[in-house]
Amino acid sequence: MEQLYNDFFGSFGGKYVAEILRTPLDMLKEEWLKAMNSSGFRHELDRMLREFAGRPTPLMYAENATKAASGAKIFIKLEGLANTGAHKINNVLGQALLAKKMGKNRVIAETGAGQHGFATAAVCAKLGLECQIYMGEIDMKRQRPNVFWMELFGAKVVPVESGSGTLKDAVNEALRDWAASFETTHYLLGSALGPSPYPDMVREFQSVVGIEVEKEIKYRGLDVEALIACVGGGSNAIGFFYPFLEKKIPRLIGVEAGGSGDEPGSHAARMSGAGRAGIVHGYKSLFLLDDDGQVGTTHSVSAGLDYPGIGPQLAHLGQTGRVEFLKASDTEALEAVQFFSRNEGVVFALESAHAGAMTVKIAKDLPREKSVIVNMSGRGDKDLFILASNLDNERWCSFLKKEVKDNES
Numbered sequence: 001m002e003q004l005y006n007d008f009f010g011s012f013g014g015k016y017v018a019e020i021l022r023t024p025l026d027m028l029k030e031e032w033l034k035a036m037n038s039s040g041f042r043h044e045l046d047r048m049l050r051e052f053a054g055r056p057t058p059l060m061y062a063e064n065a066t067k068a069a070s071g072a073k074i075f076i077k078l079e080g081l082a083n084t085g086a087h088k089i090n091n092v093l094g095q096a097l098l099a100k101k102m103g104k105n106r107v108i109a110e111t112g113a114g115q116h117g118f119a120t121a122a123v124c125a126k127l128g129l130e131c132q133i134y135m136g137e138i139d140m141k142r143q144r145p146n147v148f149w150m151e152l153f154g155a156k157v158v159p160v161e162s163g164s165g166t167l168k169d170a171v172n173e174a175l176r177d178w179a180a181s182f183e184t185t186h187y188l189l190g191s192a193l194g195p196s197p198y199p200d201m202v203r204e205f206q207s208v209v210g211i212e213v214e215k216e217i218k219y220r221g222l223d224v225e226a227l228i229a230c231v232g233g234g235s236n237a238i239g240f241f242y243p244f245l246e247k248k249i250p251r252l253i254g255v256e257a258g259g260s261g262d263e264p265g266s267h268a269a270r271m272s273g274a275g276r277a278g279i280v281h282g283y284k285s286l287f288l289l290d291d292d293g294q295v296g297t298t299h300s301v302s303a304g305l306d307y308p309g310i311g312p313q314l315a316h317l318g319q320t321g322r323v324e325f326l327k328a329s330d331t332e333a334l335e336a337v338q339f340f341s342r343n344e345g346v347v348f349a350l351e352s353a354h355a356g357a358m359t360v361k362i363a364k365d366l367p368r369e370k371s372v373i374v375n376m377s378g379r380g381d382k383d384l385f386i387l388a389s390n391l392d393n394e395r396w397c398s399f400l401k402k403e404v405k406d407n408e409s
């Protein structure tokens, strides 16, 4: 088994930050390792995962989807049933409890689509922590509903106007805040990336997903051929795969956003596309870069996969070949949402639907005795606006127009 704390994964990872951030990162690493060895901390985290997040989440046999694909048995890990609707809560609870343990009463976080900010704001409300979320001003306009939820939980959402007004600018702003405030403040990073120790720490907090699945596989005696997860920054995938890295499951498959095409700017396929080595936001990994070596633009119908970088451990596991990377397009993801809704009565988040689409393809070519397991990293309630405008545009628009008219007076 790989150790808890790695720092580097092959040539990726590290801690490429301004001098001032070395102290808080070193302190964080020390406190986190102490917490992981403390039965009190683990007990409290387990209790919160159970009572507040709703763990363990079920592993559901997708009988109808299996019949439709007429191949291997399809199982779905329903992470989307966790409180706040996705796997993000696992990492947020871990880090927020750690912040409390370190005596920090203020939490800051970056958010792109708002899902990480949503989970962070909810946990801060529960634990009585002050919460400030940095969000690009463009993203705030695009993701109004999540801004509403964060504010309902009492968080302060700060618009970031610099750069392109999106996620990468929000990360820069959060790092700037932290450099000046780390005595009282914890920076609660949202995926398995960033400077060390974040990739290790986030993976450990997300491993609860894989650990639960491992128990179910044993209990049900499944012959598993593949585990399949979508990959934005990589936290749900690495948490799902981690307990199996050295086990006999033949295929661990990460599915990236194929977007609307192969041209630069129309997808977010780093591993299955054109990712190049670079150092961004304090860590070395593979990124989509433009000709000048600057962070490139990306596109995906799912905001959570619309990101130019990938966590360093997954980049390394891709190079060693233990994890395979494939991609699914915007259209395939939208189709997968409909397929699983009709056949299984669960709405995949658009991110997770990329993995769902690949799962059906893979199951088709396998014999019936085999099983494949897909991680439904989140549920699709949050995607109502995108889904409705893609699948039922006319009626949806007339509904929105009427809402606006009724509310304007």
Ligand SMILES: *Cc1c(COP(=O)(O)O)cnc(C)c1O
Residues within 6 Å of the ligand: 086, 087, 088, 115, 116, 190, 191, 192, 230, 231, 232, 233, 234, 235, 236, 237, 304, 305, 349, 351, 352, 377, 378, 379
């Ligand atoms: C944020 C998000 C993702 C992408 O993040 P990872 O760190 O790659 O897991 C995937 N699915 C859902 C539902 C999300 O909210």
